[in-house]
Amino acid sequence: MKITDIRTFLMQAGRPSPSHWAADGRSDDAAMAQGKLGGFRNWLFVKVYTDAGIVGIGECSGWPRVIETAVQDLKGLLIGEDPTHIERLWQKMQIAMMGHGLLGTVGAGAMTGIDVALWDIKGKALGVPVWNLLGGKMRDRIPIYSHANTAEMAVAVAGRGIRMIKCGGVADPVRKVATLREAVGDEVDIAIDLHGPPWLTPADAARVARALEPYNLLWVEDPIAPDNIDGYKRIRDAAHVPLAAGERMATIFGERELIERELVDVIQPDTGRAGGLTQMKKIAAMAEAHHIMVAPHSGSLGPVAEYAALHLLAAIPNALILERLDDDWPGRARTVSPHPVQEGGSIAVPDAPGLGCDIDEDFVALHPSERNVAVPVAETDRSYAPGTHREHVYVQTRLRRAKYFTGG
Numbered sequence: 130m131k132i133t134d135i136r137t138f139l140m141q142a143g144r145p146s147p148s149h150w151a152a153d154g155r156s157d158d159a160a161m162a163q164g165k166l167g168g169f170r171n172w173l174f175v176k177v178y179t180d181a182g183i184v185g186i187g188e189c190s191g192w193p194r195v196i197e198t199a200v201q202d203l204k205g206l207l208i209g210e211d212p213t214h215i216e217r218l219w220q221k222m223q224i225a226m227m228g229h230g231l232l233g234t235v236g237a238g239a240m241t242g243i244d245v246a247l248w249d250i251k252g253k254a255l256g257v258p259v260w261n262l263l264g265g266k267m268r269d270r271i272p273i274y275s276h277a278n279t280a281e282m283a284v285a286v287a288g289r290g291i292r293m294i295k296c297g298g299v300a301d302p303v304r305k306v307a308t309l310r311e312a313v314g315d316e317v318d319i320a321i322d323l324h325g326p327p328w329l330t331p332a333d334a335a336r337v338a339r340a341l342e343p344y345n346l347l348w349v350e351d352p353i354a355p356d357n358i359d360g361y362k363r364i365r366d367a368a369h370v371p372l373a374a375g376e377r378m379a380t381i382f383g384e385r386e387l388i389e390r391e392l393v394d395v396i397q398p399d400t401g402r403a404g405g406l407t408q409m410k411k412i413a414a415m416a417e418a419h420h421i422m423v424a425p426h427s428g429s430l431g432p433v434a435e436y437a438a439l440h441l442l443a444a445i446p447n448a449l450i451l452e453r454l455d456d457d458w459p460g461r462a463r464t465v466s467p468h469p470v471q472e473g474g475s476i477a478v479p480d481a482p483g484l485g486c487d488i489d490e491d492f493v494a495l496h497p498s499e500r501n502v503a504v505p506v507a508e509t510d511r512s513y514a515p516g517t518h519r520e521h522v523y524v525q526t527r528l529r530r531a532k533y534f535t536g537g
């Protein structure tokens with residue numbers, strides 16, 4: 130079997146529902162809710178064609194509009210190759226991109242879509258699901274969590290049978306978590322994603338993490354900017370809360386420090402940009418050796434990457450839970466066939482050969498990419514409210530600390 134062609138399918142995925150993060154009070158979310166800020170989320174699907182008539186599919190995140198060009202550039206390396214030699218092709222792509230610097234989430238994102246498509250081809254050629262190639266099935270269903278930032282949203286999510294919710298943002302984390310715990314009680318797990326901007330300083334993040342201890346969170350995610358690995362050590366030493374991170378890193382080399390230094394309890398590689406199933410399986414094994422669980426990041430991902438995550442989580446022992454935004458955009462379910470249905474807080478592991486899904490190319494073509502970066506509205510861009518979540522800076526020290534750290 131030989132690879133004969135590689136094609137990309139880029140689409141404007143529609144803006145995420147403002148219900149997901151709007152309660153943060155962040156001005157760009159407010160602008161989105163008012164329709165001032167159009168969508169900037171793109172999904173990029175990749176199809177790898179073979180002379181055997183088998184077609185594999187994958188998905189790339191990491192900056193899809195840019196990655197589309199990278200995938201086209203990599204195509205010349207792969208035409209004529211045997212698609213079943215996945216590791217060898219992975220190494221070939223990595224070596225080819227080395228001249229551009231470290232892979233990062235953009236380079237690894239390009240390789241991810243191709244890698245997943247190769248696993249899909251192999252599964253279809255052998256007549257087995259991808260989870261079978263990854264070691265076999267550990268479980269039949271994968272638990273999922275959804276986002277909620279208000280008591281009403283949390284109760285609605287729990288009402289759909291989902292047993293974990295995640296809130297997000299750095300606006301008012303302690304009060305928000307207290308509100309959610311009050312709303313859903315102890316039968317639903319809660320996590321918080323402290324992602325910026327503005328990111329907290331390590332000192333402030335440690336203080337917030339300590340204040341969150343009484344709420345028994347499943348994890349505190351991305352408490353500081355991902356550039357500062359040493360900062361995680363400081364938070365680790367200061368607070369007894371499980372930490373999660375890793376969505377902005379790629380490959381075993383990018384995730385290595387968080388895992389080897391045991392700076393997190395949950396590693397969150399993104400199924401669209403961490404380097405594909407080839408890398409995700411290795412990342413999971415590294416994490417397993419340190420008793421770290423895997424909860425793949427899905428925040429901006431489309432439905433094909435979700436399939437890849439389901440197969441991975443079916444096969445690895447240290448699978449924790451999958452992030453799912455199934456109600457973020459009505460077009461999601463129309464993009465992929467079949468669209469996995471959540472029941473009782475989990476999704477059944479697919480059983481068809483390969484990934485077990487395909488995209489609706491006509492529907493994708495109806496949604497051409499417009500832009501792929503968030504463009505702040507003018508008032509956000511000039512925002513300078515020192516020490517608050519409205520300050521337009523990357524990292525910042527929080528002011529009015531007595532109030533911020535107590536949730537009062």
Ligand SMILES: [Mg+2]
Nearest residue numbers: 322324350351
């Ligand atoms: Mg996150």
